[in-house]
Amino acid sequence: xxxxxxxxxxxxxxxxxxxxxxxxxxxxxxxxxxxxxxxxxxxxxxxxxxxxxxxxxxxxxxxxxxxxxxxxxxxxxxxxxxxxxxxxxxxxxxxxxxxxxxxxxxxxxxxxxxxxxxxxxxxxxxxxxxxxxxxxxxxxxxxxxxxxxxxxxxxxxxxxxxxxxxxxxxxxxxxxxxxxxxxxxxxxxxxxxxxxxxxxxxxxxxxxxxxxxxxxxxxxxxxxxxxxxxxxxxxxxxxxxxxxxxxxxxxxxxxxxxxxxxxxxxxxxxxxxxxxxxxxxxxxxxxxxxxxxxxxxxxxxxxxxxxxxxxxxxxxxx
Amino acid sequence: xxxxxxxxxxxxxxxxxxxxxxxxxxxxxxxxxxxxxxxxxxxxxxxxxxxxxxxxxxxxxxxxxxxxxxxxxxxxxxxxxxxxxxxxxxxxxxxxxxxxxxxxxxxxxxxxxxxxxxxxxxxxxxxxxxxxxxxxxxxxxxxxxxxxxxxxxxxxxxxxxxxxxxxxxxxxxxxxxxxxxxxxxxxxxxxxxxxxxxxxxxxxxxxxxxxxxxxxxxxxxxxxxxxxxxxxxxxxxxxxxxxxxxxxxxxxxxxxxxxxxxxxxxxxxxxxxxxxxxxxxxxxxxxxxxxxxxxxxxxxxxxxxxxxxxxxxxxxxxxxxxxxxxxxxxxxxxxxxxxxxxxxxxxxxxx
Ligand SMILES: Cc1ncc(C[n+]2csc(CCOP(=O)(O)OP(=O)(O)O)c2C)c(N)n1
Ligand SMILES: [Mg+2]
Numbered sequence: 001x002x003x004x005x006x007x008x009x010x011x012x013x014x015x016x017x018x019x020x021x022x023x024x025x026x027x028x029x030x031x032x033x034x035x036x037x038x039x040x041x042x043x044x045x046x047x048x049x050x051x052x053x054x055x056x057x058x059x060x061x062x063x064x065x066x067x068x069x070x071x072x073x074x075x076x077x078x079x080x081x082x083x084x085x086x087x088x089x090x091x092x093x094x095x096x097x098x099x100x101x102x103x104x105x106x107x108x109x110x111x112x113x114x115x116x117x118x119x120x121x122x123x124x125x126x127x128x129x130x131x132x133x134x135x136x137x138x139x140x141x142x143x144x145x146x147x148x149x150x151x152x153x154x155x156x157x158x159x160x161x162x163x164x165x166x167x168x169x170x171x172x173x174x175x176x177x178x179x180x181x182x183x184x185x186x187x188x189x190x191x192x193x194x195x196x197x198x199x200x201x202x203x204x205x206x207x208x209x210x211x212x213x214x215x216x217x218x219x220x221x222x223x224x225x226x227x228x229x230x231x232x233x234x235x236x237x238x239x240x241x242x243x244x245x246x247x248x249x250x251x252x253x254x255x256x257x258x259x260x261x262x263x264x265x266x267x268x269x270x271x272x273x274x275x276x277x278x279x280x281x282x283x284x285x286x287x288x289x290x291x292x293x294x295x296x297x298x299x300x301x302x303x304x305x306x307x308x309x310x311x312x313x314x315x316x317x318x
Numbered sequence: 319x320x321x322x323x324x325x326x327x328x329x330x331x332x333x334x335x336x337x338x339x340x341x342x343x344x345x346x347x348x349x350x351x352x353x354x355x356x357x358x359x360x361x362x363x364x365x366x367x368x369x370x371x372x373x374x375x376x377x378x379x380x381x382x383x384x385x386x387x388x389x390x391x392x393x394x395x396x397x398x399x400x401x402x403x404x405x406x407x408x409x410x411x412x413x414x415x416x417x418x419x420x421x422x423x424x425x426x427x428x429x430x431x432x433x434x435x436x437x438x439x440x441x442x443x444x445x446x447x448x449x450x451x452x453x454x455x456x457x458x459x460x461x462x463x464x465x466x467x468x469x470x471x472x473x474x475x476x477x478x479x480x481x482x483x484x485x486x487x488x489x490x491x492x493x494x495x496x497x498x499x500x501x502x503x504x505x506x507x508x509x510x511x512x513x514x515x516x517x518x519x520x521x522x523x524x525x526x527x528x529x530x531x532x533x534x535x536x537x538x539x540x541x542x543x544x545x546x547x548x549x550x551x552x553x554x555x556x557x558x559x560x561x562x563x564x565x566x567x568x569x570x571x572x573x574x575x576x577x578x579x580x581x582x583x584x585x586x587x588x589x590x591x592x593x594x595x596x597x598x599x600x601x602x603x604x605x606x607x608x609x610x611x612x613x614x615x616x617x618x619x620x621x622x623x624x625x626x627x628x629x630x631x632x633x634x635x636x637x638x639x640x641x642x643x644x645x646x647x648x649x650x651x652x653x654x655x656x657x658x659x660x661x662x663x664x665x666x667x668x669x
Contacts, residue, residue, distance in 0.1 A: 034621045034659055035443025036668035086443065086620030094620030097443045114404060114447055115377055148376035149408070176377055178352035184376040245668040252353040304622030315615040 003211075006052065007276040010210040013048035014269050015281075016288045017068045020077065023292050024067075024084065025246035032300075033084040035097035038113075040068035042240035045268035046171045047072040049213025050139060050233075053221045057134070059109045061122035062141040065171075065239075066101050066111035069141050075103035078295040087302035094305040095314075109138075115176075116142070116149030119168070123155045126164035126230075137224050138166045145176030147191055148184055156198045156232065163229035167220055168195070170234045171207060177243045178254035195232035207235025208268040211275070238263035323502040325495045326358035328470035329435075332477040333360065333397065335506045337367040340395060343481060345372045346382065347399030347435075356399050357437065357496045383409035383434070387417050390432040395481055401669075403436040403490065404447050417486045418461030430486045433477070438492045438529070438580065440628070441659040442667030445619035451581040451612075453528070456488045457558040457590070463487040463511055464557035466529040466580075470500040472555060475509030483511060490557075492530040492580065494661035514561040516568060520550035522642050523574040526565055526591060528554050531578040531611075531629065537651055538634035545646045547639055557587055562594045569595055573604035576638050578629055579611035586611055605641050610634060625658040 001009075021039045028037065040047065047068035051060065054073070062069040070080060076091065083090030084098050092100055099113040109125060112118045122140035129136035146152050147170065159166050170191055174181055185191075192202040201223060203216045213235055220231035240260070242249035250260050273281065323331065336343045345363060347356065351374050355361030364372040375382045379400065386396040400406040406413075413434070420430040439449040456464045463485050467473040473491065480487035517532065518539050527535035532553040539549040550568050554561075569575045575595055577588040588609040595607060610629045618624055632648040639646045655663050 031666060034667065035445065035619050036448070086622055090620075092619075094623060095446070095618045097445050097619030099445065099447070100619070112447060114408070116408070145377040148378045150378065150380055151408075177349055178354070179349065179374050183374045254353055305618075305620055307623055307626050317614045 004276065006214060007211055007272055008278070008280070010048045010052060010214060011269065011272055011276060011278055012284050013052070013072050014044040014210055014272070015284060017044040017047060017071050018269060019285070019288050020071060020292055021067060023296065025241065027296070028246035034086060035084060035099070036244050037084065037098045037246065038065040038244050039241045039246070040065055042263065042268075043171055043173055043207065043237040044068055045210035045213050046169060046207045046235040046237060049210040050169050050217045052214045053217035054107065054137065054139065057107065058137045058139065059107050059125050060139045060141065061109050061118050061125065062111040063115060063118055063143065063146065064099055064113035065143065066141070067098070070101045070103065070108050070111065073108040074106040075101065075108040076106065077291065078298040079103070081295050081299040082302050085299045085302070086304060087299060088305040089298070089302040116146045116151040119146065119152050120155045123159050123164060123166050126159065126166035127162065129165055130162070135225065136165060137221050140166060140168050142168065142170050143176065144170060144172040144174065144181065144191065145184070146170070147194065153198065156195060156200055156230070159230040160199045163227070165224045166230045167217070167224060168230070168232045170232070172234055172236050173239045175239065175243070175255070178252065180254070192232065192234045200230050200232045201228065202232045202234070204234040207237035208266050208271060210268055210272050240264060319504045320501040321504065322499045323470050324358070324499050325470045325473055325491070328474040328500070328502045329359040329477055329491070330361060330363070331502070332474040332481075333363055334366065336478060336481045337363065337371060339506065342393055343371070343395045343397065344389070345397045345399065346375050346386070348375055348377065348379070348405075349401060350374055350399055356401055357493070360399065379405060380409045380412060383412040384416065386432050386434070387412060387420065387430055390430050391420060391428050395431055397433045397435065397481060400434070400436045402448050403438055403452050404450050406434065406436045413456070413462070413488070414459050418459045420461070420486075422461055429484050431484045433480045433487045433489055435489045435491060438490055440492065440494055440530070441624070441661070441665065443619040443621065443624070443659070444617065446616040449617045451490070453490055453557045454581060454586045457587060461486070462558060464490070465511055465555060466490045466492070466557055467555060468495060468527070468529055468532045468553050470498065471502045472509050474502055475507050476511060476555070478506060479508040479511050482508070487511065490529065494530050497661045497665060498533070512556045512559045512561055514555055514564040515553045516550060516564070517553045518549070518551040520548040520572065522548045522572055523576060523638055524550045524552060524565065524568040524572045525634070525638060526552045526554055526575070526577045528557070528579045528581070528587060531580045534629065534631050534634060535578055537631035538638060541631060541635040541648050541651070542638055545635070545639060545644065545648070547642050547644060549638060560590060560594065562591070562598070565591060566595060566599050570599050570602040573602055574641050575603070575607040576634070576641055577607065577609050578634055579609070581611050582614060583609050583611040584614050605643070608637055608641050610637060621657070621659045
C-alpha cells in the first residue's frame with residue numbers, strides 16, 4: 001500500500017474511534033448506557049496503527065480500555081453500542097457490557113477488565129495457532145499498569161520459551177487510574193527494557209503518531225510471521241478523559257492542566273492530518289457520523305434481553 | 319459523642335484512629351491516597367500519617383498480599399484495600415495457602431495479624447467481574463476471620479477490632495452501604511468480630527440478612543408487619559466464625575428461618591447457616607428453612623437482566639409470608655426516581 005493510502009486509512013480509523021467515543025461521552029449522561037466505560041479518546045493511534053498491520057485471521061485481545069481496539073480491528077459498531085445499552089443485540093447479548101467485548105469473526109477475540117488477566121489468553125491463542133499450523137499473529141493490548149502484574153511477565157516468558165506468534169502492545173499513558181508512574185515503577189527504568197530482559201524482541205515509538213506505530217507494527221508482525229518468536233511494543237500516549245466515565249477529570253488534581261494540554265496539542269489525528277493534507281476529511285467525517293447515527297438508532301431501538309434465554313445453556317447447572 | 323457518619327467516613331475514622339494509636343499500622347492499596355480515596359474511606363490519611371504508612375501500590379495485588387503477610391509476621395499491622403473483591407482474586411493463593419495457615423503451620427510461633435478490605439460491587443452494569451460477593455469462598459478456609467459489617471457504626475467498631483486482632487481478617491464491604499448514614503461514636507471502640515446482632519425483634523419468623531441484604535430484610539419486615547406477620551431480623555455481621563447461637567436462639571423462639579445472602583445460594587453461607595440450625599434446632603422448626611440469594615449464574619451486565627438477579631424486599635416478604643403460612647403478594651417498595659440498579663439517584667456509576 002502506498003504511504004498516502006495508509007495514512008488515509010489510519011486517519012479514517014482514528015477519526016472513527018474518536019467520533020464513536022465522543023458520541024458515547026455525549027450520550028452517557030442520559031443514563032441509558034448503564035455500565036462503566038473506559039474511553040480511548042486521545043490514544044487512538046496505537047489501536048489504528050497496530051491493527052493496520054494485521055491480516056485476516058489475526059486476533060486481538062484487550063483489557064478494560066478496549067473500544068478502540070475492537071473498532072480498529074473491525075468489530076461491529078452497532079453491536080458494540082447495543083452492548084453499552086444492555087440490549088439483546090449487543091455483542092455479548094447484554095451479558096458483558098462495555099468491559100467484555102467480543103467479535104470473533106472480525107478477529108477481536110476478547111476483552112476482559114481484570115488488569116493483566118487477558119494477557120495469557122492471547123498467548124494461549126498463539127499456542128493454538130502454532131500447534132495447528134495456522135499462520136496467525138495474536139495481538140495483546142495492555143496498559144502501563146499491567147506491566148506491574150506478575151502474570152504479564154509469566155506470559156512473556158512462556159511466549160518466548162515457546163516462540164509463539166504473539167505481539168504484546170503496551171500503551172503507556174503514564175497513569176493507572178489516578179496513580180502516576182512515580183508511585184508504581186522505578187523512575188529511570190523503561191518498559192521496553194524490562195520486557196527485553198525476558199529475551200523478547202522489542203520496539204518502541206511515539207504512540208500519538210499512527211504512521212510510526214503502523215511502521216513498527218508492520219516490522220514486528222513480519223518478524224513474527226517469519227518465525228522469530230514474540231514481540232513487545234511500547235507506545236507513549238495519553239488518555240484525555242477520566243479513567244472511567246464520560247467526563248474530564250483534571251480538576252481532581254492528580255495531573256496538571258499543563259500536562260494535559262501539552263498532550264492534547266499533540267492530537268494523533270491532527271498530527272497525521274497535517275502530514276497528509278487529508279482533503280477528504282469532511283466527507284469521511286460525514287460518513288462516520290451517519291454510520292454512528294444508524295448504530296445508535298439500532299442500539300436504542302433494539303429490545304432488552306429476556307432473562308431466561310441464556311441461563312440454562314451458558315452455565316452448567318443442577 | 320455520636321454523630322451521623324457515612325459508611326466510608328466511619329471506616330476512614332477507624333483507620334485514622336488506628337494509625338494514630340499504633341505506629342505499626344499501615345494502610346495500602348490501589349488508589350488509597352488518590353483523590354477519590356476508595357469511596358472516601360482513605361481520604362486524607364496519607365497527609366495525616368505519611369507516605370511510609372499510607373500508600374498506593376503498583377498494580378501487583380498478588381505480591382502486595384504476600385508483602386502484607388511478611389510485614390505482619392514481623393511486627394506491622396497492615397490493612398490492604400481492594401476496590402473490588404474481584405481484584406483480590408489474583409491474590410487468592412497468598413490468602414488461602416499462606417495467610418490463613420500461617421499461624422497453624424508454624425505451630426503458633428508466627429502469626430499473620432492483617433486486614434484485607436474488599437468492596438463488593440452492585441448495579442450500573444458492574445457485571446460478571448465487578449460485583450462478586452465471595453464470602454463463602456473465604457469462609458471455607460480455616461484460619462481466616464470473615465466479616466461483613468452492615469452499618470457505619472459496626473463498620474468502624476469491627477474494623478477497629480479487626481486491626482487489633484492477631485488473626486487475619488477479610489472485611490467485605492458492600493458498595494451500596496457507602497450510601498447510608500448512621501450514628502457513630504467519635505471515640506475509638508470495638509465491636510466483636512464473631513457476633514450476629516438482632517436488629518429488629520419479632521415472633522413469627524427469623525430473617526437472617528448478610529450485609530446489604532440486612533437492609534432489604536428490614537424493609538421486608540416492615541411490609542410483613544403491614545400484612546400482620548412479625549419478623550425478627552438478624553444482621554449476620556460475622557461470616558466466619560458464624561454466630562450460630564444468636565441465630566438458634568431466635569429461631570427457637572420463632573420456629574421459622576429465612577436466610578437472605580448477598581451471594582449465590584448454591585454452596586453459599588446460607589447453606590452453612592441452614593445446616594447448622596437443622597442440626598441443632600430441628601425440633602423447634604415449624605416450617606422448612608428457606609434460602610434466598612443470587613441465581614446460579616454470573617452477574618449479567620444489562621440492567622434488564624441484573625434487575626431480576628437480586629432479591630428485592632417484596633420478594634423476601636413474599637417468601638417469608640409463605641413460610642409463615644400466610645401467602646400474600648407485596649407491592650414493590652417506594653423507589654421514586656431510583657432505578658433498580660442504583661441504591662439511590664446519587665449513584666450513577668460508573669463504578
Ligand atoms: C487486578 C485488578 N486490579 C485493579 C483493577 C482496577 N483497575 C481497572 S483499570 C486500572 C488501571 C489500569 O491502568 P493501565 O493498565 O495503565 O491502563 P489504562 O487505564 O491507563 O488504560 C485499575 C487499577 C482491575 N481492573 N484489576
Ligand atoms: Mg495507563
